[in-house]
Amino acid sequence: MCGISGLFDTLGTRDFDRALAARINNIQAHRGPDEDDLHFEPGLALGHRRLSVIDLATGQQPLFNEDGSVGIVFNGEIYNFEELVPELQAMGHIFKTRSDTEVIVHAWEAWGPECVHRLRGMFAFALWDRNQQTLFLARDRMGVKPMHYAWLADGTFIFGSELKVITAHPGFARDIDPLAVEDYFSFGYVPDPRCIYRNAHKLPSAHTLTLRRGDAAQAQPVPYWDVHFSNDNPINQADAEAELRDRVRESVKLRLKADVPLGAFLSGGVDSSAVVATMAGLSTTPVHTCAIGFDDPRFNESAFAQQVADRYQTDHRLEVVKSDDFDLIDTLAWLYDEPYADSSAIPTYRVCQMARKHVTVALSGDGGDESLGGYRRYRMHLGEESVRSRLPHGLRSPLFGSLGHLYPKADWAPRMFRAKTTFQAIAMDSVQAYHHSMSHLRADQRQRLFSPAFNKSLGGYNSITVFRGHAERANTDDPLALIQYLDYKTWLVGDINTKVDRASMAHSLEVREPLMDHQLIEWLATLPSSLKINAGEGKYVFKKAFEPLLPNDILYRSKMGFSVPLASWLRGPLAERMRESVLSPRMLDSGYFNEATLRTLIDQHLSRQFDHSTALWMLIMFDAFLRQAQAPIQAAPPVAAAATVPA
Known part of the structure; x- marks a missing residue:
């Protein structure tokens, strides 16, 4: 896990200022405190900050092939690199390290841009091929690791793991994009590929970007993978449970390789508990587990984490955080570089801070809710969808639209009586309704919040455009699959993965997510939705699969979440x-x-x-x-x- 940066002259081969390249690289030193290095040649500067996890002795970057013509800066982990080494060696490639980084260099030589299809892991990298005068950027399928980039006015292309690399360059104009402001006040983050600044971009998940000197201005991100929800797997439930346990076990096992101390987050929820139970079955020594508790019992799950720790005799560490732990506002603003409003970033920052005292790598349970139908909002959406499917839009829209307009906003009332949002959603189509439920501030609220001049500057743009674009590519008629797909493209990348990446790397901690393994996700997308939500129970097949390994009060208690008061x-x-x-x-x-x-x-x-x-x-x-x-x-x-x- 590391921080990467670079400068590329898209027009010629002028030299870049060494002090500037060092400064923009070191601004993300927290991502890689162990080593740093720079590589310069005409028209190119590559920077790397290293957090040493695998091949501590010889894994330094930027890393080049045998003749120095192909080099890379890389952030992430390639979990199947040991399988690829003998295949590449048989093709004549010579390895000088034991690192997964070198595998990408030789994979590029062997397969070119198609090399990304062979990589299993979380990654963001920039690869330079001098012979082809080509800079190749890639980001992993689930968007676990970040990649930001921009073109400057003088023809310089700049990239970095964090947006602060770009904003630190004196040639970058920090002009705020009004469309990003609209997106932020809808979602609570700025979704890919947009950045808060008009001239900066995020490379979307599962995309590559190829720049050739002299022709880089036309470069556009290209997708190389997508999840396809077929929901047509004929497997019976018992076999699905057994195969799911096996696939989770294989995914966890892949993520246990490290040359530094390794452990896991243990919240006491279903997903992290299943990961820890699986780790315990693969380990001959106690698993290191870390948990955060709160002194407010409404938000404290530490007793459930302790149950799992006791059952598997883990080396468990708990820290209890004060319920008035809000002193991180300025720290979070610096870490995230953009406006970011998920308040669970506070406990996430704290659990990473605590975990780093004991381990360098931690496994998490992130991704389980999105893949297995775990969120309450999924069940609510399906309930609304059943009403939408029974009534024609011409009747449903005016009827429920009027009810939604007339029904009072009742934040004070028990949840079952807060019908205003439900009425509004039933009046809408499926994509509009899910956007409505996922918006922190809905369209009418945003319009009142913004000044008349700013509303006019949006030119009619609405953040639902983000959902509409992804929905067009979802290629599914299944109502649960559609909103899972939307979450994969927006919420999971823009909120969850961003939160964990910045919070963990602030403390030089690598976090690995076995439930986001792309092969596991591809298989889960073949399962019928009835195995994910059944009789109102979310993550149905997952909970059934782990009944032999976890107590029922872990699996079937109400979801608490990682929230603050x-x-x-x-x-x-x-x-x-x-x-x-x-x-x-x-x-x-x-x-x-x-x-x-x-x-x-x-x-x-x-x-x-x-x-x-x-x-x-x-x-x-x-x-x-x-x-x-x-x-x-x-x-x-x-x-x-x-x-x-x-x-």
């Missing part, structure tokens, strides 16, 4: 900062917001008339982003001490 924070210890932040001169002078709406959100939340904690947190994090964006680039994040409860 936002509403009470913003009415209590964060109330003053909230007001100062949301109504700061930066926010009011930006031209994005309607000041009256900002004041209404604050007043209604503080008076407990409505719970506006989601909107207010998004605004706080946007202000924190603006503060960072307007300041000189820092080489290290603001220091945030661990807010743990004394033993």
Whole structure:
């Protein structure tokens, strides 16, 4: 796991400033504290920050082939590299290291751009082929590892693991993209391929980008893989359970190779518990497990994590975090580079901080909910879809649209009585309804939040465009498969993977996700949706498969999630900062917001008339982003001490 950076002259072969290349590379030193190096040649600069995990002695980068004509900077892990080595050696390729990085170099020589099809793992890399004067970028299938890039006005192409590599270049104009602002206040993050800045981009998951000197201006990302939901596997349930256990076991086993201490996150939820149970079955020594607890029992799952730790006799470490642990706002703004509003980034940062004290690599359970139908919103969407399928749109839209308009917003009421959103969703088509449920602020709320001038600047753009584009490529009529596909392309990449990558790499910790293995996901996409959600039970076949390995109160308890008490924070210890932040001169002078709406959100939340904690947190994090964006680039994040409860 590492940080990569580079500069490429798309027009000629001018030399790049060494001090500048070193500075933009070192701004992400947290991703790779063990070693760093740079490579220069006419028209090219490659930078690498290394976190040593495999082949500690000889895995330095940038790494080149035997004659020095092909080189690479690489972030990630190739889990099947040991299988590829003998195949490449039989073709005449000579290896000088034991690292997975060198496999990619020789795979390029053997198979060219098609080499990505042979790689199983998480990766983002840039490969230089001097003979072809070609720079080749690639990102893994599930978007676990990041890749940002931009073209500068002078013809320079710049790339890096984090957006701060690009914004640190003096030639990059930090002009905010209004469409990205609309996306952020819908999703809580800026979805690929857009960045918050107009001239920067994220390489989408499962895409490559090929630049040839003299012809780079026309380069566009090209997809090389996609998940296809056939849902037509004739397997019976018992066999599906057995095969699922075997496939998870194989995926976990692949991810246990490391030359440094390795462990796992253990939240006490289904997915992390299944990963730990599987690891324990593969290990002859106790598994290192790490958990975060909260001093607020409403958010504390540590007792369930302890159950699993006791059952498998893991070497378990627990730290309890204070419920007022909100001092990370500026740190998170620095780490994420863009506005990012998932408040679970706070406990994720803390569990990574704690885990790094004991291990360098940690396995997680991320990806299980998306692949196996684990979210409550999936079950709600299917319920709404059953109503939509029974009523023609011409009747459904005016009837339920009127009910949604008339029914009061009832944040204070029990969930079963909060029907406004459900009525609104039933009036919509499937994609629009899922976008409605996934939007932190819905279209009418965003319109009121934004100033008239900013609304006009959007030119009619709405963030649903993101969902519409992906839905056109989903190629499925199955209602669950469609929204799983949408989550793979948006939520999983833009929220979950971004959160874990930045939080873990802030502490130089590598996180591996066995439930995001692409071969496992391909197989799961063949299973009927009835094996994923059955009689209202999400992750049905997964839970059945792991009944022999985990207790029922782990498998079948209500999902708690990794959340924080936002509403009470913003009415209590964060109330003053909230007001100062949301109504700061930066926010009011930006031209994005309607000041009256900002004041209404604050007043209604503080008076407990409505719970506006989601909107207010998004605004706080946007202000924190603006503060960072307007300041000189820092080489290290603001220091945030661990807010743990004394033993």
